[in-house]
Amino acid sequence: MALLNTGVRTITNRMPKVISPRVHGFIDYGVAAGFFLGAVLFWRHHKRAAIASLCCGAAELSTTLMTDFPAGVTDAMSFQTHGKVEAGLAAATGMMPTLMLFGSDPEAWFFRAQAMGITGVAGVTDWDRPTSLEGDRPRRNRRAA
Numbered sequence: 001m002a003l004l005n006t007g008v009r010t011i012t013n014r015m016p017k018v019i020s021p022r023v024h025g026f027i028d029y030g031v032a033a034g035f036f037l038g039a040v041l042f043w044r045h046h047k048r049a050a051i052a053s054l055c056c057g058a059a060e061l062s063t064t065l066m067t068d069f070p071a072g073v074t075d076a077m078s079f080q081t082h083g084k085v086e087a088g089l090a091a092a093t094g095m096m097p098t099l100m101l102f103g104s105d106p107e108a109w110f111f112r113a114q115a116m117g118i119t120g121v122a123g124v125t126d127w128d129r130p131t132s133l134e135g136d137r138p139r140r141n142r143r144a145a
Contacts, residue, residue, distance in 0.1 A: 008116050012123020019125040021079050025064060025071020027121050028086075031114065032061040038110055049107035052096040056114070059089055069131040079131045083122060090118040 019027070035057030042050035067082040068075035077085070094115030097108035 008119045009123055012120050015124050017124055017126035017129075019121060021069040021126075021129055021131040022071060024121065024125045025067070025069055028060060028064040029071065031118060031121075032057045032064065034114065035060060038114075042107055046102065046105065046107050048100045048102050049097075049105070049110070052100045052102075052111065056089070056093050056096060056111070059092070060118075063089065080127055083125065083127045086118060086122050090115045090122065093118065 035053045038053035039050045039057065042053060063077075063082060063085050064071060065073045066076040067079060068077065069079045069082070093111050096111050097103040097105070102108055
């Protein structure tokens with residue numbers, strides 16, 4: 001799995017950074033929804049995969065909500081920090097089947113695919129683009145002006 005993520009990262013690092021912070025946020029919400037849907041679908045026949053999917057979805061959702069960008073709710077972390085946390089989430093997602101002892105089950109590919117998708121999106125995201133709607137001014141100061 002690490003080799004696949006490294007390959008995806010190597011390819012996307014050479015690509016143009018076309019995903020804006022706003023679009024990245026909406027993609028993150030879609031990824032979290034995919035994890036929650038996976039939990040629902042796995043619940044009846046594979047509890048460990050369902051629980052792992054719930055954990056990954058909660059981690060993705062909470063990271064997105066706490067980021068200071070147009071799709072976030074608070075400004076607890078910067079967009080650049082979000083990118084670093086997301087790299088860790090991608091690695092944890094890819095390792096989740098092994099950690100939860102279902103690495104050889106068919107459900108493991110769901111997590112590996114999600115990890116590669118997260119890595120791919122991160123690779124083509126413009127992490128240096130301003131995140132606020134009004135330039136570089138932080139979110140907490142927007143209403144004061």
